[in-house]
Amino acid sequence: MEENGQESELIRVVIVEDNQYIREGWETILDSDSQIVVKSVFRDCESALESDDIEWCDIILLDIQLPGIMGTEGVEKFLEINPSLSIIMISVMEDSQHIFEALQNGAIGYLIKKVGPDELIQAVKDAYEGGSPMSPIIARKVIASMQTQPKKKEKLDLTDREQEVLRLLAEGNSYSAIAEEIYLSVDGVGYHIRNIYRKLQVNSKAEAVAKGLANGLIKMAES
Amino acid sequence: MEENGQESELIRVVIVEDNQYIREGWETILDSDSQIVVKSVFRDCESALESDDIEWCDIILLDIQLPGIMGTEGVEKFLEINPSLSIIMISVMEDSQHIFEALQNGAIGYLIKKVGPDELIQAVKDAYEGGSPMSPIIARKVIASMQTQPKKKEKLDLTDREQEVLRLLAEGNSYSAIAEEIYLSVDGVGYHIRNIYRKLQVNSKAEAVAKGLANGLIKMAES
DNA sequence: CCAATCACTACATGGTTATGTAGTTTTTTG
DNA sequence: CAAAAAACTACATAACCATGTAGTGATTGG
Numbered sequence: 001m002e003e004n005g006q007e008s009e010l011i012r013v014v015i016v017e018d019n020q021y022i023r024e025g026w027e028t029i030l031d032s033d034s035q036i037v038v039k040s041v042f043r044d045c046e047s048a049l050e051s052d053d054i055e056w057c058d059i060i061l062l063d064i065q066l067p068g069i070m071g072t073e074g075v076e077k078f079l080e081i082n083p084s085l086s087i088i089m090i091s092v093m094e095d096s097q098h099i100f101e102a103l104q105n106g107a108i109g110y111l112i113k114k115v116g117p118d119e120l121i122q123a124v125k126d127a128y129e130g131g132s133p134m135s136p137i138i139a140r141k142v143i144a145s146m147q148t149q150p151k152k153k154e155k156l157d158l159t160d161r162e163q164e165v166l167r168l169l170a171e172g173n174s175y176s177a178i179a180e181e182i183y184l185s186v187d188g189v190g191y192h193i194r195n196i197y198r199k200l201q202v203n204s205k206a207e208a209v210a211k212g213l214a215n216g217l218i219k220m221a222e223s
Numbered sequence: 224m225e226e227n228g229q230e231s232e233l234i235r236v237v238i239v240e241d242n243q244y245i246r247e248g249w250e251t252i253l254d255s256d257s258q259i260v261v262k263s264v265f266r267d268c269e270s271a272l273e274s275d276d277i278e279w280c281d282i283i284l285l286d287i288q289l290p291g292i293m294g295t296e297g298v299e300k301f302l303e304i305n306p307s308l309s310i311i312m313i314s315v316m317e318d319s320q321h322i323f324e325a326l327q328n329g330a331i332g333y334l335i336k337k338v339g340p341d342e343l344i345q346a347v348k349d350a351y352e353g354g355s356p357m358s359p360i361i362a363r364k365v366i367a368s369m370q371t372q373p374k375k376k377e378k379l380d381l382t383d384r385e386q387e388v389l390r391l392l393a394e395g396n397s398y399s400a401i402a403e404e405i406y407l408s409v410d411g412v413g414y415h416i417r418n419i420y421r422k423l424q425v426n427s428k429a430e431a432v433a434k435g436l437a438n439g440l441i442k443m444a445e446s
Numbered sequence: 447c448c449a450a451t452c453a454c455t456a457c458a459t460g461g462t463t464a465t466g467t468a469g470t471t472t473t474t475t476g
Numbered sequence: 477c478a479a480a481a482a483a484c485t486a487c488a489t490a491a492c493c494a495t496g497t498a499g500t501g502a503t504t505g506g
Contacts, residue, residue, distance in 0.1 A: 397491085397492065397493090398492075398493075399491095399492085413493085413494085413495090416493090416494085417494085417495080420494085420495095426494075426495095427493085427494085428493080
Protein backbone atom coordinates (compact mmCIF):
# COMPACT_ATOMS: atom_id res chain seq x y z
CA MET A 1 0.00 0.00 0.00
CA GLU A 2 1.42 3.31 -1.07
CA GLU A 3 1.75 6.17 1.36
CA ASN A 4 0.42 8.85 -0.96
CA GLY A 5 -2.63 9.62 1.18
CA GLN A 6 -5.11 9.77 -1.68
CA GLU A 7 -8.56 8.93 -0.44
CA SER A 8 -8.99 6.12 -2.99
CA GLU A 9 -6.19 4.25 -1.23
CA LEU A 10 -7.55 4.51 2.29
CA ILE A 11 -9.27 1.70 4.12
CA ARG A 12 -12.88 2.80 4.33
CA VAL A 13 -14.61 1.68 7.46
CA VAL A 14 -18.22 1.76 8.59
CA ILE A 15 -19.08 1.30 12.27
CA VAL A 16 -22.38 -0.17 13.47
CA GLU A 17 -22.56 0.04 17.27
CA ASP A 18 -25.44 1.18 19.43
CA ASN A 19 -23.36 2.54 22.33
CA GLN A 20 -22.57 6.16 21.48
CA TYR A 21 -19.36 6.37 23.45
CA ILE A 22 -17.92 3.17 22.02
CA ARG A 23 -18.96 4.27 18.55
CA GLU A 24 -17.22 7.58 18.87
CA GLY A 25 -14.23 6.00 20.55
CA TRP A 26 -13.66 3.60 17.70
CA GLU A 27 -14.14 6.40 15.21
CA THR A 28 -11.52 8.50 16.93
CA ILE A 29 -9.04 5.64 17.17
CA LEU A 30 -9.41 4.59 13.56
CA ASP A 31 -9.43 8.12 12.15
CA SER A 32 -6.16 8.69 13.97
CA ASP A 33 -4.48 6.23 11.64
CA SER A 34 -3.29 7.66 8.38
CA GLN A 35 -4.37 4.62 6.37
CA ILE A 36 -7.93 4.39 7.66
CA VAL A 37 -10.98 6.59 7.20
CA VAL A 38 -14.30 6.11 8.94
CA LYS A 39 -16.97 6.81 6.30
CA SER A 40 -19.95 6.65 8.57
CA VAL A 41 -21.21 5.51 11.90
CA PHE A 42 -24.58 3.92 12.70
CA ARG A 43 -26.37 2.80 15.78
CA ASP A 44 -28.25 -0.06 14.10
CA CYS A 45 -28.30 -2.23 11.01
CA GLU A 46 -31.45 -0.73 9.55
CA SER A 47 -30.01 2.75 9.11
CA ALA A 48 -26.72 1.35 7.87
CA LEU A 49 -28.53 -0.75 5.28
CA GLU A 50 -30.24 2.38 3.95
CA SER A 51 -26.93 4.18 3.52
CA ASP A 52 -25.02 4.38 0.26
CA ASP A 53 -21.79 3.92 2.20
CA ILE A 54 -22.24 0.16 2.43
CA GLU A 55 -21.64 -0.17 -1.28
CA TRP A 56 -18.50 1.88 -1.08
CA CYS A 57 -16.72 0.77 2.04
CA ASP A 58 -14.16 -1.97 2.68
CA ILE A 59 -14.69 -2.94 6.28
CA ILE A 60 -17.63 -2.95 8.66
CA LEU A 61 -17.12 -3.12 12.38
CA LEU A 62 -20.34 -4.68 13.52
CA ASP A 63 -21.74 -5.19 16.98
CA ILE A 64 -24.08 -8.11 17.64
CA GLN A 65 -26.43 -6.79 20.28
CA LEU A 66 -28.18 -4.04 18.35
CA PRO A 67 -31.70 -2.57 18.41
CA GLY A 68 -33.81 -4.16 15.69
CA ILE A 69 -31.90 -6.52 13.45
CA MET A 70 -29.12 -8.34 15.29
CA GLY A 71 -25.61 -8.01 13.99
CA THR A 72 -25.35 -11.70 13.14
CA GLU A 73 -28.31 -11.34 10.87
CA GLY A 74 -27.09 -8.05 9.47
CA VAL A 75 -23.97 -9.80 8.14
CA GLU A 76 -25.95 -11.53 5.44
CA LYS A 77 -27.84 -8.40 4.50
CA PHE A 78 -24.71 -6.29 4.19
CA LEU A 79 -23.07 -8.95 2.05
CA GLU A 80 -26.08 -9.03 -0.23
CA ILE A 81 -25.52 -5.35 -0.96
CA ASN A 82 -21.75 -5.59 -1.20
CA PRO A 83 -20.25 -9.07 -1.45
CA SER A 84 -16.66 -7.77 -1.23
CA LEU A 85 -17.19 -6.40 2.25
CA SER A 86 -15.05 -7.64 5.10
CA ILE A 87 -17.17 -7.73 8.22
CA ILE A 88 -15.53 -7.87 11.61
CA MET A 89 -17.82 -8.69 14.53
CA ILE A 90 -16.94 -6.90 17.75
CA SER A 91 -18.95 -8.06 20.69
CA VAL A 92 -18.99 -8.79 24.38
CA MET A 93 -20.55 -12.08 23.43
CA GLU A 94 -18.12 -14.97 23.59
CA ASP A 95 -20.64 -17.79 23.31
CA SER A 96 -20.04 -20.28 20.54
CA GLN A 97 -23.50 -19.89 19.10
CA HIS A 98 -23.12 -16.26 18.18
CA ILE A 99 -19.57 -16.78 17.02
CA PHE A 100 -20.48 -19.49 14.62
CA GLU A 101 -23.65 -17.88 13.41
CA ALA A 102 -21.80 -14.71 12.53
CA LEU A 103 -18.95 -16.57 10.85
CA GLN A 104 -21.31 -18.88 9.01
CA ASN A 105 -23.26 -15.86 7.79
CA GLY A 106 -20.10 -14.47 6.28
CA ALA A 107 -18.24 -12.42 8.88
CA ILE A 108 -14.47 -12.70 8.45
CA GLY A 109 -13.35 -11.73 11.91
CA TYR A 110 -14.50 -11.64 15.49
CA LEU A 111 -13.05 -9.53 18.28
CA ILE A 112 -13.91 -9.22 21.93
CA LYS A 113 -15.14 -5.75 22.74
CA LYS A 114 -12.37 -4.91 25.17
CA VAL A 115 -9.95 -4.80 22.25
CA GLY A 116 -7.27 -2.14 22.59
CA PRO A 117 -6.64 0.75 20.21
CA ASP A 118 -3.57 -0.74 18.57
CA GLU A 119 -5.36 -4.05 18.18
CA LEU A 120 -8.35 -2.40 16.58
CA ILE A 121 -6.23 -0.64 14.02
CA GLN A 122 -4.22 -3.77 13.33
CA ALA A 123 -7.43 -5.77 12.97
CA VAL A 124 -8.76 -3.43 10.31
CA LYS A 125 -5.49 -3.61 8.41
CA ASP A 126 -5.31 -7.40 8.69
CA ALA A 127 -8.84 -7.69 7.38
CA TYR A 128 -8.10 -5.31 4.51
CA GLU A 129 -5.13 -7.50 3.58
CA GLY A 130 -7.22 -10.64 3.50
CA GLY A 131 -6.61 -11.92 6.99
CA SER A 132 -9.06 -12.73 9.74
CA PRO A 133 -8.56 -10.82 12.96
CA MET A 134 -9.73 -12.86 15.89
CA SER A 135 -9.36 -12.52 19.61
CA PRO A 136 -7.35 -15.54 20.77
CA ILE A 137 -10.17 -16.81 22.93
CA ILE A 138 -12.49 -16.75 19.95
CA ALA A 139 -9.94 -18.51 17.80
CA ARG A 140 -9.73 -21.16 20.48
CA LYS A 141 -13.44 -21.87 20.23
CA VAL A 142 -13.25 -22.01 16.47
CA ILE A 143 -10.39 -24.48 16.58
CA ALA A 144 -12.09 -26.50 19.27
CA SER A 145 -15.11 -26.84 17.00
CA MET A 146 -12.85 -28.28 14.33
CA GLN A 147 -11.34 -30.73 16.74
CA THR A 148 -14.67 -31.99 17.93
CA GLN A 149 -15.90 -32.88 14.49
CA PRO A 150 -17.24 -36.38 14.61
CA LYS A 151 -14.62 -38.92 13.72
CA LYS A 152 -15.55 -42.10 12.02
CA LYS A 153 -16.79 -44.19 14.86
CA GLU A 154 -16.08 -47.81 15.70
CA LYS A 155 -17.16 -50.36 13.17
CA LEU A 156 -19.39 -51.92 15.80
CA ASP A 157 -17.65 -55.17 14.82
CA LEU A 158 -19.27 -55.49 11.44
CA THR A 159 -17.28 -57.75 9.14
CA ASP A 160 -16.34 -56.59 5.68
CA ARG A 161 -19.10 -58.74 4.27
CA GLU A 162 -21.64 -57.29 6.63
CA GLN A 163 -20.64 -53.75 5.75
CA GLU A 164 -20.98 -54.54 2.10
CA VAL A 165 -24.44 -55.97 2.62
CA LEU A 166 -25.42 -52.93 4.63
CA ARG A 167 -24.20 -50.64 1.90
CA LEU A 168 -26.22 -52.54 -0.68
CA LEU A 169 -29.29 -52.28 1.53
CA ALA A 170 -28.81 -48.53 1.72
CA GLU A 171 -28.78 -48.45 -2.05
CA GLY A 172 -32.25 -49.93 -2.12
CA ASN A 173 -31.43 -53.50 -3.04
CA SER A 174 -33.68 -56.37 -2.00
CA TYR A 175 -32.31 -59.53 -0.42
CA SER A 176 -32.45 -61.28 -3.77
CA ALA A 177 -30.71 -58.46 -5.59
CA ILE A 178 -27.96 -58.48 -3.00
CA ALA A 179 -27.67 -62.24 -3.32
CA GLU A 180 -27.01 -61.90 -7.02
CA GLU A 181 -24.56 -59.10 -6.38
CA ILE A 182 -22.35 -60.98 -3.94
CA TYR A 183 -22.87 -64.55 -5.20
CA LEU A 184 -24.73 -65.94 -2.19
CA SER A 185 -28.13 -67.48 -1.75
CA VAL A 186 -30.98 -65.29 -0.59
CA ASP A 187 -30.77 -67.09 2.73
CA GLY A 188 -27.07 -66.35 2.84
CA VAL A 189 -27.90 -62.66 2.59
CA GLY A 190 -30.48 -63.15 5.29
CA TYR A 191 -27.80 -64.68 7.49
CA HIS A 192 -25.65 -61.60 7.21
CA ILE A 193 -28.57 -59.26 7.70
CA ARG A 194 -29.44 -61.05 10.92
CA ASN A 195 -25.91 -60.52 12.13
CA ILE A 196 -26.06 -56.86 11.16
CA TYR A 197 -29.33 -56.39 13.02
CA ARG A 198 -27.96 -58.15 16.07
CA LYS A 199 -24.80 -56.08 16.16
CA LEU A 200 -26.56 -52.78 15.53
CA GLN A 201 -29.46 -53.76 17.77
CA VAL A 202 -32.08 -52.92 15.20
CA ASN A 203 -34.99 -54.74 13.59
CA SER A 204 -35.44 -53.28 10.17
CA LYS A 205 -33.52 -52.32 7.12
CA ALA A 206 -34.43 -48.67 7.55
CA GLU A 207 -33.12 -48.53 11.08
CA ALA A 208 -29.99 -50.44 10.16
CA VAL A 209 -29.22 -48.06 7.34
CA ALA A 210 -29.87 -45.06 9.53
CA LYS A 211 -27.58 -46.34 12.22
CA GLY A 212 -24.96 -47.43 9.75
CA LEU A 213 -24.81 -43.99 8.23
CA ALA A 214 -24.87 -42.23 11.55
CA ASN A 215 -21.96 -44.31 12.76
CA GLY A 216 -19.97 -43.90 9.61
CA LEU A 217 -20.13 -47.60 8.78
CA ILE A 218 -21.26 -46.83 5.28
CA LYS A 219 -21.30 -43.76 3.16
CA MET A 220 -23.60 -42.35 0.57
CA ALA A 221 -22.20 -41.68 -2.83
CA GLU A 222 -22.30 -38.02 -3.78
CA SER A 223 -25.73 -37.25 -5.15
CA MET B 224 -0.34 -13.93 36.81
CA GLU B 225 1.81 -12.62 39.66
CA GLU B 226 5.03 -10.79 39.03
CA ASN B 227 7.04 -12.55 41.67
CA GLY B 228 9.35 -14.27 39.18
CA GLN B 229 9.35 -17.68 40.90
CA GLU B 230 10.11 -20.39 38.42
CA SER B 231 6.92 -22.26 39.21
CA GLU B 232 4.98 -19.31 37.83
CA LEU B 233 6.84 -18.96 34.56
CA ILE B 234 5.55 -20.09 31.22
CA ARG B 235 7.73 -23.03 30.30
CA VAL B 236 8.38 -23.34 26.62
CA VAL B 237 10.00 -26.02 24.45
CA ILE B 238 11.11 -25.22 20.94
CA VAL B 239 11.30 -27.81 18.15
CA GLU B 240 12.82 -26.25 15.05
CA ASP B 241 15.49 -27.66 12.74
CA ASN B 242 17.01 -24.35 11.66
CA GLN B 243 19.67 -23.48 14.25
CA TYR B 244 19.51 -19.71 13.82
CA ILE B 245 15.73 -19.57 14.07
CA ARG B 246 15.84 -21.86 17.06
CA GLU B 247 18.30 -19.70 18.86
CA GLY B 248 16.54 -16.54 17.77
CA TRP B 249 13.27 -17.68 19.31
CA GLU B 250 15.04 -18.79 22.43
CA THR B 251 16.63 -15.39 22.83
CA ILE B 252 13.40 -13.52 22.22
CA LEU B 253 11.36 -15.61 24.61
CA ASP B 254 13.99 -15.72 27.35
CA SER B 255 14.09 -11.94 27.22
CA ASP B 256 10.58 -11.86 28.62
CA SER B 257 10.35 -12.04 32.36
CA GLN B 258 7.31 -14.33 32.30
CA ILE B 259 8.68 -16.94 29.92
CA VAL B 260 11.46 -19.50 30.24
CA VAL B 261 12.69 -21.74 27.46
CA LYS B 262 13.26 -25.15 29.04
CA SER B 263 14.87 -26.84 26.06
CA VAL B 264 15.38 -26.62 22.38
CA PHE B 265 15.34 -29.49 19.86
CA ARG B 266 15.98 -29.85 16.19
CA ASP B 267 13.51 -32.68 15.67
CA CYS B 268 10.54 -34.45 17.26
CA GLU B 269 12.38 -37.64 18.07
CA SER B 270 14.84 -36.03 20.44
CA ALA B 271 12.12 -33.90 21.97
CA LEU B 272 9.98 -36.96 22.57
CA GLU B 273 12.82 -38.59 24.51
CA SER B 274 13.20 -35.58 26.78
CA ASP B 275 11.64 -35.30 30.21
CA ASP B 276 10.89 -31.67 29.50
CA ILE B 277 7.79 -32.53 27.48
CA GLU B 278 6.04 -33.67 30.61
CA TRP B 279 6.90 -30.51 32.45
CA CYS B 280 6.42 -27.72 29.96
CA ASP B 281 3.39 -25.62 29.10
CA ILE B 282 3.92 -24.63 25.51
CA ILE B 283 5.67 -26.17 22.52
CA LEU B 284 6.63 -24.08 19.54
CA LEU B 285 6.67 -26.67 16.80
CA ASP B 286 7.84 -26.44 13.23
CA ILE B 287 6.25 -28.66 10.60
CA GLN B 288 9.07 -29.36 8.20
CA LEU B 289 11.38 -31.36 10.41
CA PRO B 290 13.83 -34.23 9.80
CA GLY B 291 12.21 -37.52 10.63
CA ILE B 292 8.74 -37.19 12.11
CA MET B 293 6.88 -34.21 10.73
CA GLY B 294 5.58 -31.62 13.13
CA THR B 295 1.95 -32.31 12.30
CA GLU B 296 2.45 -35.90 13.34
CA GLY B 297 4.49 -34.93 16.38
CA VAL B 298 1.48 -33.04 17.77
CA GLU B 299 -0.32 -36.24 18.56
CA LYS B 300 2.75 -37.85 20.09
CA PHE B 301 3.48 -34.91 22.34
CA LEU B 302 -0.13 -34.82 23.50
CA GLU B 303 0.00 -38.50 24.34
CA ILE B 304 2.84 -37.77 26.75
CA ASN B 305 1.34 -34.59 28.12
CA PRO B 306 -2.31 -33.89 27.30
CA SER B 307 -2.25 -30.45 28.90
CA LEU B 308 0.31 -29.15 26.46
CA SER B 309 -0.51 -26.18 24.28
CA ILE B 310 1.16 -26.68 20.94
CA ILE B 311 1.66 -23.75 18.61
CA MET B 312 2.66 -24.58 15.06
CA ILE B 313 5.06 -22.13 13.47
CA SER B 314 5.70 -22.78 9.84
CA VAL B 315 6.32 -21.27 6.44
CA MET B 316 3.58 -23.58 5.24
CA GLU B 317 0.30 -21.79 4.66
CA ASP B 318 -1.46 -24.55 2.81
CA SER B 319 -4.81 -25.62 4.18
CA GLN B 320 -3.85 -29.28 4.38
CA HIS B 321 -1.07 -28.80 6.88
CA ILE B 322 -3.06 -26.26 8.81
CA PHE B 323 -5.99 -28.54 9.31
CA GLU B 324 -3.96 -31.64 9.93
CA ALA B 325 -2.06 -29.90 12.70
CA LEU B 326 -5.18 -28.43 14.24
CA GLN B 327 -7.08 -31.68 13.94
CA ASN B 328 -4.20 -33.49 15.63
CA GLY B 329 -4.50 -31.16 18.55
CA ALA B 330 -2.42 -28.05 17.94
CA ILE B 331 -4.03 -24.96 19.45
CA GLY B 332 -2.33 -22.29 17.40
CA TYR B 333 -0.67 -21.68 14.09
CA LEU B 334 1.66 -18.86 13.19
CA ILE B 335 3.46 -17.93 10.03
CA LYS B 336 7.21 -18.15 10.45
CA LYS B 337 7.90 -14.48 9.78
CA VAL B 338 6.21 -13.62 13.06
CA GLY B 339 7.83 -10.71 14.86
CA PRO B 340 9.36 -10.80 18.34
CA ASP B 341 6.47 -9.04 20.09
CA GLU B 342 4.00 -11.26 18.32
CA LEU B 343 5.89 -14.39 19.35
CA ILE B 344 5.88 -13.37 23.00
CA GLN B 345 2.22 -12.38 22.86
CA ALA B 346 1.36 -15.67 21.17
CA VAL B 347 2.96 -17.67 23.96
CA LYS B 348 1.09 -15.65 26.58
CA ASP B 349 -2.21 -15.95 24.72
CA ALA B 350 -1.77 -19.69 24.48
CA TYR B 351 -0.90 -19.94 28.16
CA GLU B 352 -4.09 -18.07 28.97
CA GLY B 353 -6.23 -20.43 26.94
CA GLY B 354 -6.38 -18.54 23.68
CA SER B 355 -5.35 -19.61 20.23
CA PRO B 356 -2.72 -17.45 18.58
CA MET B 357 -3.16 -17.51 14.84
CA SER B 358 -1.72 -15.46 12.05
CA PRO B 359 -4.63 -13.62 10.42
CA ILE B 360 -4.10 -15.34 7.10
CA ILE B 361 -4.31 -18.71 8.82
CA ALA B 362 -7.43 -17.67 10.67
CA ARG B 363 -8.93 -16.71 7.35
CA LYS B 364 -8.45 -20.19 6.01
CA VAL B 365 -9.90 -21.73 9.14
CA ILE B 366 -12.98 -19.52 8.91
CA ALA B 367 -13.31 -20.18 5.22
CA SER B 368 -13.41 -23.89 5.95
CA MET B 369 -16.29 -23.30 8.32
CA GLN B 370 -18.14 -21.29 5.76
CA THR B 371 -17.84 -23.99 3.15
CA GLN B 372 -19.20 -26.67 5.41
CA PRO B 373 -22.13 -28.35 3.78
CA LYS B 374 -25.30 -26.53 4.60
CA LYS B 375 -28.48 -28.39 5.10
CA LYS B 376 -29.54 -29.10 1.58
CA GLU B 377 -32.87 -28.42 -0.02
CA LYS B 378 -35.77 -30.18 1.51
CA LEU B 379 -36.49 -31.77 -1.83
CA ASP B 380 -39.99 -30.43 -1.29
CA LEU B 381 -40.90 -32.81 1.49
CA THR B 382 -43.80 -31.50 3.60
CA ASP B 383 -43.49 -31.38 7.35
CA ARG B 384 -45.66 -34.45 7.56
CA GLU B 385 -43.52 -36.31 5.09
CA GLN B 386 -40.37 -35.46 6.97
CA GLU B 387 -41.89 -36.68 10.18
CA VAL B 388 -42.87 -39.95 8.56
CA LEU B 389 -39.38 -40.34 7.14
CA ARG B 390 -37.86 -39.72 10.55
CA LEU B 391 -40.11 -42.36 12.09
CA LEU B 392 -39.10 -44.82 9.37
CA ALA B 393 -35.48 -44.18 10.18
CA GLU B 394 -36.22 -45.04 13.77
CA GLY B 395 -37.38 -48.47 12.72
CA ASN B 396 -41.12 -48.00 12.89
CA SER B 397 -43.48 -50.02 10.70
CA TYR B 398 -46.32 -48.39 8.79
CA SER B 399 -48.76 -49.42 11.52
CA ALA B 400 -46.55 -48.08 14.30
CA ILE B 401 -46.24 -44.78 12.48
CA ALA B 402 -50.00 -44.71 11.96
CA GLU B 403 -50.52 -44.95 15.70
CA GLU B 404 -47.88 -42.34 16.33
CA ILE B 405 -49.37 -39.67 14.07
CA TYR B 406 -53.03 -40.58 14.31
CA LEU B 407 -53.57 -41.68 10.72
CA SER B 408 -54.68 -44.91 9.16
CA VAL B 409 -52.08 -47.33 7.89
CA ASP B 410 -53.13 -46.35 4.40
CA GLY B 411 -52.67 -42.72 5.32
CA VAL B 412 -49.10 -43.51 6.23
CA GLY B 413 -48.73 -45.36 2.98
CA TYR B 414 -49.98 -42.30 1.15
CA HIS B 415 -47.22 -40.19 2.63
CA ILE B 416 -44.61 -42.84 2.06
CA ARG B 417 -45.54 -42.98 -1.59
CA ASN B 418 -45.06 -39.26 -1.82
CA ILE B 419 -41.72 -39.52 -0.10
CA TYR B 420 -40.58 -42.24 -2.49
CA ARG B 421 -41.72 -40.24 -5.48
CA LYS B 422 -39.98 -37.09 -4.35
CA LEU B 423 -36.76 -38.84 -3.38
CA GLN B 424 -36.96 -41.16 -6.38
CA VAL B 425 -36.50 -44.29 -4.35
CA ASN B 426 -38.39 -47.55 -3.90
CA SER B 427 -37.67 -48.77 -0.43
CA LYS B 428 -37.55 -47.58 3.14
CA ALA B 429 -33.86 -48.26 3.36
CA GLU B 430 -33.06 -46.14 0.35
CA ALA B 431 -35.39 -43.37 1.46
CA VAL B 432 -33.76 -43.21 4.87
CA ALA B 433 -30.30 -43.24 3.37
CA LYS B 434 -31.16 -40.42 1.01
CA GLY B 435 -32.98 -38.51 3.70
CA LEU B 436 -29.97 -38.60 5.99
CA ALA B 437 -27.52 -37.81 3.23
CA ASN B 438 -29.55 -34.77 2.26
CA GLY B 439 -30.04 -33.57 5.80
CA LEU B 440 -33.79 -34.05 5.66
CA ILE B 441 -33.71 -35.96 8.91
CA LYS B 442 -31.19 -36.38 11.65
CA MET B 443 -30.20 -39.17 13.91
CA ALA B 444 -30.51 -38.64 17.59
CA GLU B 445 -27.18 -38.84 19.41
CA SER B 446 -26.42 -42.47 20.09
C1' DC C 447 -68.47 -20.61 -7.74
C1' DC C 448 -65.78 -24.20 -10.04
C1' DA C 449 -61.67 -26.71 -11.00
C1' DA C 450 -57.41 -28.29 -9.35
C1' DT C 451 -54.69 -29.93 -5.72
C1' DC C 452 -53.72 -31.92 -1.41
C1' DA C 453 -54.52 -35.03 2.48
C1' DC C 454 -56.51 -39.01 3.80
C1' DT C 455 -59.06 -43.52 3.43
C1' DA C 456 -59.95 -47.95 1.34
C1' DC C 457 -59.31 -52.27 -1.23
C1' DA C 458 -56.42 -55.57 -3.63
C1' DT C 459 -52.38 -58.47 -4.18
C1' DG C 460 -47.96 -60.30 -5.29
C1' DG C 461 -43.54 -59.72 -3.47
C1' DT C 462 -40.54 -59.08 0.42
C1' DT C 463 -39.03 -59.23 5.08
C1' DA C 464 -37.96 -60.72 9.82
C1' DT C 465 -37.46 -64.42 12.63
C1' DG C 466 -37.48 -69.31 14.31
C1' DT C 467 -35.11 -73.47 13.57
C1' DA C 468 -31.79 -76.76 11.83
C1' DG C 469 -28.05 -78.69 8.98
C1' DT C 470 -23.60 -78.54 6.26
C1' DT C 471 -19.25 -76.66 5.00
C1' DT C 472 -15.37 -73.78 5.81
C1' DT C 473 -12.31 -71.37 8.69
C1' DT C 474 -10.08 -70.43 12.92
C1' DT C 475 -8.17 -71.52 17.32
C1' DG C 476 -5.94 -74.05 21.04
C1' DC D 477 -5.48 -82.71 14.94
C1' DA D 478 -9.96 -81.78 17.17
C1' DA D 479 -13.12 -78.50 18.73
C1' DA D 480 -15.23 -74.21 18.25
C1' DA D 481 -16.74 -70.55 15.57
C1' DA D 482 -18.04 -68.52 11.39
C1' DA D 483 -20.18 -68.67 6.94
C1' DC D 484 -23.56 -70.43 4.27
C1' DT D 485 -27.84 -73.03 2.96
C1' DA D 486 -32.54 -74.46 3.65
C1' DC D 487 -37.39 -74.53 5.16
C1' DA D 488 -41.40 -72.30 7.24
C1' DT D 489 -44.61 -68.48 7.86
C1' DA D 490 -46.97 -64.48 9.66
C1' DA D 491 -46.32 -59.82 9.11
C1' DC D 492 -45.09 -56.25 6.34
C1' DC D 493 -44.31 -53.66 2.15
C1' DA D 494 -44.77 -51.53 -2.47
C1' DT D 495 -47.78 -50.36 -5.85
C1' DG D 496 -52.11 -50.04 -8.61
C1' DT D 497 -56.53 -48.03 -8.36
C1' DA D 498 -60.38 -45.30 -6.76
C1' DG D 499 -63.14 -42.28 -3.74
C1' DT D 500 -64.13 -38.38 -0.29
C1' DG D 501 -63.48 -34.09 2.03
C1' DA D 502 -60.82 -29.89 2.68
C1' DT D 503 -58.20 -26.25 0.83
C1' DT D 504 -56.56 -23.13 -2.60
C1' DG D 505 -56.50 -20.33 -6.72
C1' DG D 506 -58.63 -18.25 -10.79
